[in-house]
Amino acid sequence: MVEFFKKNRNKLFDILEDGDLAVMFAGEAPTKRGDEKYLFSPDRNFYYMTGIERERCAFIMSKIDGKRFETLYIEADNGQMAKWVGANISRSEALEVSGIKDIRLVDSIFDDIDSQKSGMKRLFLDGERKDLLENHMPEGFRKKYKELVFEDLFPIISELRVIKEKEEIELMRKAIHITRLGIEAMMKNAKAGMMEYEIEAHYDYVLTQNGVRDKAFHTIAASGKNGTVLHYIKNNAKTNDGDLILIDAGAQVDYYNGDLSRTFPVNGKFSDRQKLVYNIVLGGQKLIMDSIKPNVPMPQLNEILKEYYYKELLKIGLVSTRDEVFKYYFHNVGHFLGAETHDVGERNQQLRKGMVITVEPGLYIEEWGIGIRIEDDVLVTEHGCENLSAEMIKTVDEIEAFMAKGI
Structure with a gap:
């Protein structure tokens, strides 16, 4: 170095x-x-x-x-x-x-x-x-x-x-890989009735096994209605059968960070309603990733997502106007990632090759007790982007199949 x-x-x-x-x-x-x-x-x-x-x-x-x-x-x-x-x-x-x-x-x-x-x-x-x-x-x-x-x-x-060198990207790949292993350990071991912090403990164990002494940030392990609180960090509630649990976590390797979010059912099976909302969020993430390329203004990504959400939430009767989307989605779709979790860089600038950003659409439907966020870390390339966390499972079928295998 x-x-x-x-x-x-x-x-x-x-x-x-x-x-x-x-x-x-x-x-x-x-x-x-x-x-x-x-x-x-x-x-x-x-x-x-x-x-x-x-x-x-x-x-x-x-x-x-x-x-x-x-x-x-x-x-x-x-x-x-x-x-x-x-x-x-x-x-x-x-x-x-x-x-x-x-x-x-x-x-x-x-x-x-x-x-x-x-x-x-x-x-x-x-x-x-x-x-x-x-x-x-x-x-x-x-x-x-x-x-x-x-x-x-x-x-x-x-x-x-704000423009990452190859050495920085390599460290972030390692941090992202370890983060993935930790979240997968939570998926494997989660059972209805466990405390949120018990599920979190499996993540902490994997990080320690891999030499991570300092996490990128305090882990979010938010089950049920807690998942509708954006930065819930108490992690002290008991999970119930039928709950989703929203995980937002990041490992740090030589001061460079990963930042991933996954949401999964503690009993291993999505309900029809949970699956419906999850697939809306997943579709939004794919839309944003397809939109990422040099010269695209970062704020434009958020506007693309909000318009998509308006159309999808209108279909299922949750909103009737665009302004009502804010009730269920109230943060930006991403931020810079690097030596800080929310890394340096003006958020209103255009994307450039070599930037690393998160793509983290979410929906938070308090009246349904459903909070879902799906987050990956991407590198802006010459003509698009590379998903640095592509190895991490995230479709409904992938998650259910993975959890069915157990430990």
Whole structure:
């Protein structure tokens, strides 16, 4: 991956002008309670440029007098703390991961900025993580450098990240594959009367077996009427015979995510009404996938789906006007996917080759106790799209046959 990180830095260098300096921070794990912290996850822009996944590190790149400079800042080793939490990353380790040769201690970062000040015109800071800036920069930082123009780095790196490189796509394929295995384990083991969290536990077990320490997001395992709540995460209800259960789940591999949704009957058999609604959603997903290609505006996909839903829901008597579709479908049909589950990128832009998006139509019919979402992850290609999760079963017949086999 070191060449991937070098390539990313070169892309940013090509955008920066002479006199520009960009600053990024790794961040720090938030405190859970007392001296207990959450699992650390690096700031994604920092990671995209360096590959470093350690807390309290920083990175500076600059163009001064036509020359390119890049410096990585790491924490000094602390022998006492190393006994408790392990050693800080060493210079040699940081070089091996990032390919950055100039590695210094983080305490020297502001002296180094001062030393380059005479050749600086613009200072780029990552505007998405203002908390990092406040925690790392001394009071009066802007006053200290008031002669400089401050710019937001976040939209620049976002534009780079929205087009995925082959290394990123490969990691996402792995994350999607593991997500599929986990959801299939839930299907195999689901039985009416189980608690939602019991079904979820089979997913967690598969992820742990496959080396996944951090999920892309909190798993949704929503049975019956709970499936009509878009981001239901309690997962503490008892499933009933005849319930559908909506699963929305994602594994994370080296900070790249999968994001899949499947809906299946806990007893292994769809009712006629459930099958009717399910096939409407599945038809909508196929329509959207067939519509994906470069130059199509992302909002247009949602409009295509809403028009399709209007016609289908009109047939079964659920709506009489287009506006009534919102009662049963109230989210967008997809989002960017990558190093974040809801990855960076303006959602009103046109699709381009190399983007990865989710396709996740759903219908949520509270009065019927039916919530259905079917979600796959697709790569925009030159003339259409590739379904990265194509190996995952999703038709009524496939699901029923799979569940009939059992464990």
